[in-house]
Amino acid sequence: MELEGRTILVTGAAGGIGSAIATACARHGGTVIAVDRVEMPHDPSLPAEVGARIITHLADISTAVGCSALLAEVLAGFEAADGLVNCAGVMRRGSLLDVDEDDWAASYSVNVDAVMRLCRGLLPSLIASGSGAVVNIASQWGLHAAGRHIAYNSSKAAVVSFSQSLARDYGGEGLRVNAICPGEILTPMVRQKLETSNIAEAVLAESIPLGRLGRPEEVAELTTFLLSDRSSFISGAAIEITGAQQVG
Ligand SMILES: NC(=O)c1ccc[n+]([C@@H]2O[C@H](COP(=O)([O-])OP(=O)(O)OC[C@H]3O[C@@H](n4cnc5c(N)ncnc54)[C@H](O)[C@@H]3O)[C@@H](O)[C@H]2O)c1
Incomplete structure (x- = not known):
């Protein structure tokens, strides 16, 4: 229960990784404000007391207005935020002559601008908490660019x-x-991505030395560690969780 008494805002909480993070934070005792533009899937296996700590919130964070409205409601409803996990993300594929203005804007508005806006809005509260922590879900491709994903990378x-x-x-x-x-x-x-590029999961797994794709719960474990005091001297790090896969 290392996150007991902490309030953590998680974006992208209806997605594969975000829902695992929201659930893991609540399992560790945190109160979670689970934000997404779509409903978070219901997990019938979740104990009721854990589910009760997840407060879902529908919001579109792709605009300044959407982020401001979310921040106003969150700050009005909760005394403070101790943690922020920016997990919402958009992937538009293509090299520079394939992506258009809309692909570029969609990628940056959610992947970058919303991260900046939510960090800025919650910063005073995170600092006041005394144990504030932010975890931003970037990508291995933000460190080593993969081909034909220029906006995302x-x-x-x-x-x-x-x-x-x-x-x-x-x-x-x-x-x-x-x-x-x-x-x-x-x-x-x-x-x-696998469906549109007609690649079998097993083929992708062959490119990963550990021989399989990662599980959302494994990213969630790392996230709760980075939110908790167990990682009290880890800051400014970009931590890869890749099964030792090499890009390029
Ligand atoms: N799955 C991977 O292999 C992988 C690898 C590297 C990085 N990531 C990153 O991890 C994060 C989660 O990815 P995922 O695989 O779980 O994807 P996902 O598509 O399952 O989840 C992304 C979530 O973000 C939400 N979202 C998108 N735009 C939004 C908006 N405007 N407002 C509110 N919510 C919005 C979506 O509704 C969705 O629920 C993303 O940032 C992604 O880039 C994923």
């Missing part, structure tokens, strides 16, 4: 640099900020 590289900048600028006030850089984790986003 570069937006995730921005998330890594943003996380390190925030860690350096506010470490003196006790805030910790880290980025997680997952490789191939089996979620709806990756299933869709």
Whole structure:
């Protein structure tokens, strides 16, 4: 129960990784504000007392107005936020001549701008909490660019640099900020990628030395660790969770 008494906002909480993170935070005793633009899937196996700690909140964070409205409601309803996990993400495929303005804007508005806006809005509360921690879900491809994903790769590289900048600028006030850089984790986003590119999961798994794709719960474990005091000297890090896969 290492997150007991803490309030943690998780975006993308209806997605594969985000729902695992929201659930793991609640299992560890945290109160979770689970934000997504779609409903979080119901997990009948979740104990009632854990489910009761997850407060779902529908919001579209792709605009400044959407983020402001979310922040106003969150700050009005909760005394403070102790943790923020920016997990919502959009992947638009293609190299530069394939992606259009809309692909670029969609990628940056959610993957980068929303991260900046939610961090800025919650910063005073996170600092006041005394044990504030931010975890931004970037990507392995933000560190080592994969081919034909220029908007996604570069937006995730921005998330890594943003996380390190925030860690350096506010470490003196006790805030910790880290980025997680997952490789191939089996979620709806990756299933869709496999379907559209006609690649079998087993073939993708062959490119991963551990011989399989990652599970959302494995990213969630790392996230709760980075939110908790167990990681009290880890800040400004970009941590890869990839099964030792090499990109490129
Ligand atoms: N699955 C992987 O292999 C993998 C690898 C590296 C990084 N990531 C990153 O992990 C995060 C989660 O990915 P996932 O695989 O669980 O994807 P997913 O598609 O299952 O989940 C993403 C969630 O973000 C939400 N979202 C998107 N736009 C939103 C908006 N405007 N407002 C509110 N919510 C919005 C979606 O509704 C969805 O529930 C993403 O940031 C992704 O880039 C995933």
